[in-house]
Amino acid sequence: MRPNHQVSWPPAAIVAIVFGDGHWFVPSWQSIAVIGYIALVPTAVGNACWFAIVGMLPANIAGLSAIMVPIVAMVSGAVVYGEPLGLMQWGAMACCAAAMSLALLKPSANA
DSSP states (O other), rough: OOOOOOSSSHHHHHHHHHOOOOOOOOOOOHHHHHHHHHHHHHHHHHHHHHHHHHSOOOOOHHHHGGHHHHHHHHHHHHHHHHHOOHHHHHHHHHHHHHEEEEEEEOOOOOO
16 A cells, blocks of 8 residues: 555645646746755754754653744744734733643642
């Protein structure tokens, strides 16, 4: 039995045929280079950071670092690009912080 790894191309092809204008898009070499850079460099840096964190902390604590990703992304976008942080973004960050506190704080002995 052959594994089916390519399950997303039929719907994508159907949508492209139905909604496309029939003209093929051939990206320039600069576009290909930028796509390659974005695909490889952040992935490599992110994995290197992740493996460093996992090596320094217990696995149950290191796994919680994924909860911080949305917070870092929103704050970085606000600082670097001036993106506004609205009520929804602040609420999402509060939910992430609440999840971290629930996971990290030990219950009291009285409970």
